[in-house]
Amino acid sequence: MTLAVAAVLGGAWYADRSRKRAGCRSCHAQLEDVSPNHSGCVSCHAGTAAATSKEVAHEQMLGPRNPAQPQYWQDSCGRCHPFQLRRMQANLMFTNSGFIRNIRLTWEGGEQGVYATAGADTFAADGTPLHLLPVASLDNLAGELYRKYCSLCHVGIESRQSWRASHAAGCAACHFPFNADATYQGRDLTVRGKWPYSASHRMEALPGDDVCLHCHNRSGRIALSYRGWNDGNNGAVPVRQAFPANMISGGRNISHIQADIHQRRGMECIDCHTSRDVMGDGYAYGNMYQQTEISCEDCHGSGAEAPRHKVLRREHAAPLREGRSYRRGAVNGDVMVLTAKGRPYSNVYYRDGRVVLVGKRDGREHISKVITGSAVHRIAGHGRLECYACHSAAVPQCFGCHTSYDKTRLGIDFIRNEMTPGRFAEREDYRRVYPFPLALDQRGKIAPVTPGCQTFVTVVDETGTTVRREDVSRFRAKKQLRFAPIYSHNSSTAVPGCSECHANPQFLGFGQGGMRGRSIEVTLLCEQGDDLPLDGYMVMRAGRIKSFAAVVREHSRPLNAAEVRRVLAVNQCLVCHDDAKDPVYQRPLDYARLDACLRRAGDDGCQRRAVSGD
C-alpha cells in the first residue's frame, strides 16, 4: 500500500518535472533539489515556468523567496501537508500566545482574551472553540513590548539581521535553516552569497540544534545551556581574531559551561523533543509546558514508576510516518516508550527490559538509565522534587531587569511592520548560573526558578516626562517581583551532595548571605529595599519566614515557612547520616528521636543507624 502511494506520487512529480523544469533551470541550473520527493519548482513556488523572461516567470510566484511563509503556506507546503499546517496554525511557536499571555500577566493587560501573532479561530486544549485576538490590537505596554522586542522569535516572521539567530518565516524557519549571517551558500550562482536566504535549498527534515538556537538563545536560553554555552556577563572577552569570541545576536558574547549530559552523549534537541512538542498537536495551548509532551520520567522512570511502553500495531501509527526521515525508523511490532501524554515516541524503544533511545539523525543507540526503585530516588519527601531540581548543573538567572520605554523615540513594530513612537531599552544588574533557588512549579513540584521577571519599568511619555520610574508591575493584584519555574536544559549526573542544598538557604530563595541568631542577612541588595535580596524572594528575621515575590504559573509559589523549616531541619540528621542511600531517609524523619540519637551516640559522635523496623 505504502509502496503504491509512493509510486503514484513519484509518477506525478516526475511528470511535473519533465513538463516545467526546463524553464526555471535555464537560470537556476545548479539549484539543489529540496529532497528526492520535492523536486518540482512551481508545485511549491508557483510562477510561470514556461516563461522566457525572469519578470514574467517570477510574477505569479509565492514569496518569491519563501513560499513557506504564513501568507502562502496554505498554497505551498499546506497543499500536501494539511495536517502539519493545521498543527502549525495552533502551535505556540507560531501563535506566541504563551509569550503574549505571560507578558500581559507581568507587564500590563490582565487575562481577558487570548492574543496571538494574528487573529484566528482554533481549538483550545480541551477541544472547545477558541478565538485568538491579533496582538496588533493589544494597545498597551505588553503589546508594545511583544511587537517591538519579543516578536522576532516567532516562526511566522522572518528575522534577517541577527547574527546566528536569523530565521525564515513559516515552515522554512526550521526546515530551511539560515546560517549565521543568513546568506545562501549553495550551488545556484544566481542566488549564491545573497541575503537573506536559507543556507541551502535542500530541505532539512530533521532540524539540527543550530536551528533551535536561532530563537532559544534568550530568556530561558535553553539551547545555549544545552550545548554548554552561557550568556554570561557579555564582557566581550576572551578575544578571538580581534573580535569578542563566540558572538551571538544582540552584540552578546558567549562563554562556556559544562554541557548537558545528553548533549555530551551525542543527543540532539530533536532526539528528546517530539514533533508534537515543537510543531504542536493541533490544539492551542496556553503555555509551552502544556504543549510539551515529554518529561524526564518517560525514559528514566520516577522513583515509584518505571517508564511506560506500548506495541506499535497500526500501519498508520505516527512513529512509522515520522520515522521515515530517520536513519533507523520504527516498524510495526516495535515496543515504543510513551511520552507523559501517553503517546508513543518515534525513536525510544523498550527492548529486553531496557529503554533504548535511537538518534534520529545518526541512528546511534543510547541506553537510558532507569532509576525506578533506587534508594536515592525514593527519599521520603523527594517525591515532590522535579528530577531537575537536583540534576540541573547551571540555571541562567538574570537579576534586576530595568526596562525603559521612551515615547519620544521611534521603535520598529515587527508585527505591524512600521516605525511607531516608543522605543524599549534594557539594563541589568547581575547574572549567575549557580546556585539557584527552588520553588513550586505548575505541577506543584519543587523546581529551579529564575527571575521571570524582576522587571522595573520606566516610561517616558510623548512630552519627555517620566510618568513611571523604576516601577514594579502588578501581578496577582499586587506590586511584586516574579520568578518563573525553569528546566534549564543543563542536566548532569553530578548532583549536589545532600547538605550542599539543604544547608544553603540560597536554594530556598533567600539570596546570598549569612545567618545570625534566627535571621538570614543577605548581602546583594535590591535598590528599592534596604533589607531585601536582589537575588532571592524570601526573608527570615528573628525566626519569621516570608516571601515577597511571586512565582508565576498556576499552582506555583515559593516554599512556605513550614516547608523551609522542614528542609533546613534535615541538616540535624545529615551531619551523621550523610549518605543519600541511608535507610533513615526512606521514611519521614522523626526529630523526636534526635535527642535519643545524640545521647546514644554520646561524645563518640552520632552513629549511623538503620531505622527500618526500629
Add this chain to the structure above:
Amino acid sequence: MLVCAVLVTMVASAAPCPATDGSSCSSCHNVRLSGVHAQLHCRDCHAGTGANTVCARCHRQQQAILSGKMASRSGEKEFCRRSWGRADKDFFSTNCSGCHLAACSDCHGSGHAVILPGAKQCYRCHNGYFVGWDFAGRAPREDSVRYQRGPRAQGRYYLKMRADIHAEAGMGCADCHSMASLVRGDKSSATCRTCHEPDKRIIEHSIAAHLKQMECSACHAAWAAQEYGTFYIRSENSSNGEYFRVADKKNNYIRSAYMRRQDAPPLGLNASGKVAPLRPQFIAYYSAMRDNRPQGEENRLLLAQWKAFAPHTIRRAVPMCDSCHANRRRFLLQPLDKRRLRPDLDGLHLESFWRQQGQQVVNGSFYPAARWQRLHSKTPLYRRKYVEKWREFLKTDAPSCAY
C-alpha cells in the same frame, strides 16, 4: 592641618605681594582659615618654596607618607612588572598612574580649606575593585554597557551591597587607619581584637581551633568583590574596538573582566599562616590588535595571582558550617567533575578558577588539600556543635508566618 601645594602655587603666580604680615595680606586677599591654622600668619606658609615642604615645617613626621607605598606605588609597580608589563613596558604609566599620592592636598582639601580626610577622600583611590568601596556597600558592576546603571560614586556605577557594620555604626576609615599608622606604613592602627573580645558563648567562638587559626574576617567578611579573569586589550587603529561594548575604554586599552562575583570569598592562608579571605588580584590576560588584526598571542595569561586580604564587609551574620567544612571550591580545591564553568574551553589556560593548579598566592598560600581533608572530617565535636547550631537557628518560640 596641613597647607598645600595649590595654595603656594596660586600665590607664587600672582603679582608680587608687598605685605610682610598677615594683616596687610588681608587688605587684598579675602582669606579665612579655620581651626589651628587660623592662628598662623600668611608668611608662615607662603614664604616657602615647595608645596609639601611648607606643610613639613610643622608636620615633619607625617612627611614620610609622601615616600610611602601610597606615593611610590612600589607594590603595584612590582605587580605590573610581573604581569601586563611583560607585554607592554609602559603599562603602569598608561593605566595605573591615576591613583598616586603626591601632595598633602590630595587628601587634606584644596586651597585654604584644609580638612581632615573622611571616607570620601579615601574612596578617590580606594574604589572599584580595591578595598574601600566595599566598606560603603559598593561592588563593581560587570563591565558590559548593559550593566551600567543604578547609583554612582566616584564616577562609576556600583552594585548595591550590604555595607560594613562599622560603616553602619558611623565609623570612618580613620577610626582604624590612623595617620600615624599610615605614616609607619602599617595596614591599620587597630585590629578586630583591639576592640572586640570573642564571646565564647557563641558556638563558633567556642571552638578553639577557630579562634587560633582563623582571621575574624574568614567568617565575618560577608562578601567580597572577586574579579575572575582581568583582560586588557590593546587596540590600535582598530574599528573592531566597537564590538567591545564595555564601560572602560581609554588610552588605547579596553578593560573587561571574564566574570565577577560578590559573594563570600574563597579562603586560604595569609602571611601569618591564618585562614583568611583570598581573591584574584589579578588573573591577568593580555591581547593586542592593530589594524583590526591580532598582534601576537591572544588572551595571553600573564599571571594568575591571588591575594590574602581583608574585605571591609564585616557583619555579625556568618555562613553556616558547611560553607567551609563541606565546600572544596571555597579553598580552590574544586574537583574537575564538579565544574560548572569551563574557562578552559574558552582558552583561558585554567581548568577552573577554583583550582589551585597554575595559580599562586602572593602574600600567603593556598589551603593544603591534606589539611582540607582534616577540616572536612566530621569529628564528634563537629557533629555536636553542628546540630547545636542548626537547633539554635531553627528554634521556634515565635510563631512563624506562613505567608
